[in-house]
Amino acid sequence: MENNLVSSWCKNVKTLPESYIFPEEQRPGEPIVPLSGSSPIIDLTTHEHDQAQQIIKASQDFGYFQVINHGISETLLEETIDVLKEFFNMPAKEKAKYYSVDPNSKCKLYTSTINYSNEDKHYWRDALAHHCHPLQHYLPFWPEKPTRYQEVISAYSIETRKLITKISDVISEGLGLEKGYFGGELSKVQMLLVNYYPPCPDPNLALGMHSHCDPNLFTILLQDNVHGLQIFKDGKWIAVEPIPNAFVVIIGCQLQIISNNKLKSVIHRAVTNSKETRICVGNFVIPSSDCHIEPASDLVKNTTNIPAYKPYQYKEFLHTYAINHGDFEAVLQSYKL
Numbered sequence: 001m002e003n004n005l006v007s008s009w010c011k012n013v014k015t016l017p018e019s020y021i022f023p024e025e026q027r028p029g030e031p032i033v034p035l036s037g038s039s040p041i042i043d044l045t046t047h048e049h050d051q052a053q054q055i056i057k058a059s060q061d062f063g064y065f066q067v068i069n070h071g072i073s074e075t076l077l078e079e080t081i082d083v084l085k086e087f088f089n090m091p092a093k094e095k096a097k098y099y100s101v102d103p104n105s106k107c108k109l110y111t112s113t114i115n116y117s118n119e120d121k122h123y124w125r126d127a128l129a130h131h132c133h134p135l136q137h138y139l140p141f142w143p144e145k146p147t148r149y150q151e152v153i154s155a156y157s158i159e160t161r162k163l164i165t166k167i168s169d170v171i172s173e174g175l176g177l178e179k180g181y182f183g184g185e186l187s188k189v190q191m192l193l194v195n196y197y198p199p200c201p202d203p204n205l206a207l208g209m210h211s212h213c214d215p216n217l218f219t220i221l222l223q224d225n226v227h228g229l230q231i232f233k234d235g236k237w238i239a240v241e242p243i244p245n246a247f248v249v250i251i252g253c254q255l256q257i258i259s260n261n262k263l264k265s266v267i268h269r270a271v272t273n274s275k276e277t278r279i280c281v282g283n284f285v286i287p288s289s290d291c292h293i294e295p296a297s298d299l300v301k302n303t304t305n306i307p308a309y310k311p312y313q314y315k316e317f318l319h320t321y322a323i324n325h326g327d328f329e330a331v332l333q334s335y336k337l
Ligand SMILES: O=C(O)CCC(=O)C(=O)O
Pocket: 193, 195, 209, 214, 221, 228, 229, 230, 268, 269, 270, 280, 282
């Protein structure tokens, strides 16, 4: 099964295999209108109060934003992308050691989705996933090759954890919640999910990742400089411009619910291209599975702001999300009051 990794066989094929050809209505379609000029970009060196307002507006209008001048060194970001590319470029035999579709496995390398064997169609994507906080706890399960993997990804995980705390605090300020509101159980888990999309023989017929909302609190994505990420807005798919060294912040379902619909969780997907490999490194900020979640009490304390959702435990939400195949509207319906 491990030989099904796209990165291990794609160089030998010139035409897209049938099992990767999506029905017409699901294909990427016409070129997408880029959000020229109106794409939300937040400079993290500006005044905190301004950042908070901009982040809240972007999260309401778009459900995502990009952050620049975030303080993580360009060298570290380049090394991260390089070591991850090196990982996927290792011989198939070396990668096979990490192959796993067991959801409980501590380090998973798989292709398309974890449900590959039950899929009608496959996505043109390989993925590597493992936890990264607390570091000492999970480091022993990480890949040992390439030799610099653990050193570089440790530094990356520590730096992104700090950025995640900073972004969480700016969001809580913007919502009028106390500093640290999203710390603790709401952001206890941090997961690295590396998406690897090799050049695809026919990008018009294939998809890199299905249309979905992230089920967690929020996600920060480091993209290399290759197009592929798209968001769904006002009935259209819109390309998210890659900005060198920026992070894309995707608002997840939990932030929509906790903010009582003030922030919007965005539907997004990834398309492929025929020329270049694309890599997108996701850092998922995730509540603990027993975490109790409901709209923040400070946001629903008067009669004009009544809670839109009922309380639940995060693991229940994940279960509902899985049985609804990530269809956020359907999931929300089960928690709406
Ligand atoms: O590759 C991308 O740009 C999208 C990644 C993504 O949405 C995810 O990992 O949840």
